[in-house]
Amino acid sequence: MAVRWVPALVVGALWWWAVLRLLTAPDEAGVLEGAVAAGGWGLSLLPVHVASPAVTTASRRRRSDAGSGPS
Structure with missing residues (x-):
């Protein structure tokens, strides 16, 4: 687990x-510092909390009042 952190x-x-x-x-700061700072800020804008549905383990339960579906 420490390997991840x-x-x-x-x-x-x-x-x-x-x-x-x-x-x-x-x-005194150069291009490297600017690139690292801008890159880290840019990465913070990514929606990393979004996962594809294939990755999740959530199941879609049918509601008891949902009926039999479209006919």
Whole structure:
């Protein structure tokens, strides 16, 4: 389980390093810091909470008052 968290923590630490470097020393920060900060912000806009229906294990229950369906 720790194997899953290590890459996330490393990427998060790199993003925070880039953002703090841009805020504290903007004249010394370069393209790399800007790209890391912008990339991390861009990734935060992705809808990662959405999964395809094939991945979910939810079942579609019929309602008891649904009737017999279309005829």
